[in-house]
Amino acid sequence: MINALIGGVLIGLAVSLMLLFNGRVTGISGIIGGTFKAPKGELTWRVAFLLGLLFGGIMLQTFKPGIFDQVSSAEWFDYLIAGLFVGFGTLLGNGCTSGHGVCGISRLSARSMVATGTFIFFGIISVLLYKFLRGPL
């Protein structure tokens, strides 16, 4: 739990920095979505952010090899289907765990609270469905 809290604090700090300096909400699905058909001035900072994510991943992998090891019974087609749902759903719903969950709730946005409650609820349903249809996680 301590790692979770430390990680959470870092995330909270990161999104606060983005707001203080750039005035932007750090909703990752929105940042990625905004790269499609981006008007002038909207692309560079988004790409920079995504590169930061990637570079952060590389640093983590370097100093803590195995940090991204996945333990799952899911197969490639599970990830394929899930990806489609996540990609389409986050743009339709205007946000994900960072946008609605962290930024939206922190702003006391009712939309974000409803969105977050909804995706957590359906996430729970999804795990139940998986266990029922496919077996152990």
Place this chain on the structure above:
Amino acid sequence: MKSVIAFVVGLIFAFGLGISGMTQTQVVRGFLDVFGQWNYSLLGVMGGAIFVHSILFYFIKKRQGPLLDDKFYLPTRKDLDQRLILGSALFGLGWGWAGICPGPGIVAMVGGSFNIVIFVASMLGGMAVFKLVENRIK
């Protein structure tokens, strides 16, 4: 300069995701497995993030604007519509099935799991599909 900040934010965000365990599908699915082996770590991540950001948001928002731009780009919508609910439902279903969402997906790709790469590629595909039909939906 804004891009430098954005890059640094991405870096710190990635560290937060990695350290908290959010980049591992077993941790996320463990949180959503409420009727099974419940892993409540995600509560700590969201709790920690919301705690920090809600306080800082309050103070930052008192400013006229951010440091490197003229205005804050904050969402203005307050309505609860079908798209919000349906979109969140679809997202939740995908999130629970695979155990990853956009941010952790991108960060975890470097770990070498081909499944994660498939997820991210497919996610981008799903986003592209939405972008193609969004005018018809709106």
